[in-house]
Amino acid sequence: MRKLTVLFTLCYLTTFNPVSAQVQNSKTKNSSKEEYKKFRVGGYGEMVADFKDYGLNRFTPSGSYKENRSTISIPRFVIAFDYKFNSKWILGAEVEFEHGGTGVAKEIEYSDENGEYETEIEKGGEVALEQFHITRLIHPAFNIRAGHIIVPVGLTNAHHEPINFFGTSRPEGETTILPSTWHENGISIFGKFNNGIDYELQIVAGLNPNGFRRQDWISEGKQGSFESTNFTSPAYVARLNYSGIKGLRIGASAYYNKTGKNSNKPEFMNGIDAPVTIFTADAQYKSKNFIARVNIIRGNIKETTALNAANKRLSSSSGYSRTPVAKKAVSYAGEAGYNIGSFFGKKAPHIYPFVRYEYYNPQEKTEKEMVADKRLQVDMWTVGANYFALPNLVLKANYAMRSIGKGKYNSENEFSIGLAYIGWFTKK
Secondary structure, eight states: OHHHHHHHHHHHHHTTOGGGGGGTTOOOTTOOSOOOSSEEEEEEEEEEEEEEEEOSOOOSTTSSOEEEEEEEEEEEEEEEEEEESSSSEEEEEEEEEETTOOSOEEEEESTTTSSEEEEETTTTSEEEEEEEEEEEEEETTEEEEEEEEEOOOSHHHHTOSGGGSSSSSOOHHHHHHSOTTOEEEEEEEEEEOTTSEEEEEEEEOOOOGGGOBTTTBTTTOOOOSSSSOOOSSOEEEEEEEEOOSTTEEEEEEEEEEEOGGGOSSGGGGTTOOOEEEEEEEEEEEEOSSEEEEEEEEEEEESOHHHHHHHHHTSOGGGSOOOOOOOSEEEEEEEEEEEOGGGGGOTTSOEEEEEEEEEEEEEEEEOOTTSOOOGGGOEEEEEEEEEEEEETTEEEEEEEEEEEETTTTSOOEEEEEEEEEEEEEEEEO
């Protein structure tokens, strides 16, 4: 408890650093307003400390064993840059540093390797080009973007900045079964109509089925291990949003990709398409003091029996887990918070106590020959509060409780605190 008090105090004090005043009036990167004439530089970042009562290995007969342990990390630090060649041609870019950068790191893998040591060239994180694209503005209802772009499947990928969700971490169910943040090379057509409807259609690089795994479905299927990306079988993405009612945004997205031909070893996937289909629906409501969000994801992979047999034949040095993937995965989530500062006057700080519920299962349905592992079925409640020291600088604290396999396995609990910001630092 003493360690918690010290760490909480340090995070609280940092919110009053004068440097943070630079972001007080900045907007998010997704703003459509004319905020700059030539260029702008900004970004976002997060710091998180977790205090847990469970061990690393959930894959024991009783689930995670009880162990008090703590972790602290910088999940991401992102530098964003926009440049206008003129009023119609715009360059956008984001570089993301995850968990401190790159290097050589070791980890212990339980879900795939039964506690074996595994060496990775990443120092616990990575440096990734999250976005790099050229946009041609033509008409509010029709514009074109090409390059490395965000895949807007689900709620969090489309709105992944840290002030767009309550907890210290992104919603766990969505980030378990889908890549996060999902970004791919490709082309996009997008636009907005006067009736509050906006859309985006994409053709982007597809998934590599060699990376599909039992514990997180397709999330590790994103390409990037090699210098070039397979584009033999591209993915098709669509997203539609409606925001014609004040404070309300309703969205849906769809994804389709025949993944088999994107394998690093296409001869292993001869005759296997392994198509992935994903449908999502989400909504967000914001009033002056109340915020609520819901999100539903349902995904399906066909030919998983043949796919799992092919992946099992991969070399142990391939870097892939070679564990069987389920045919269906789901995630349901909802969160709501209210600004209790509104009870104390207009000048009172904005403090949002919140509650979030999630259910997710990367093995919601399997083929007959595969037995679903109930240790991957999670019901999760999170309660906490967000304190906005500035509109775009937030201190977060929450307590999460996981029920595993409908209570058949040991529960997992953790307390977390975090600090996050987003803003444009300079613009001209």
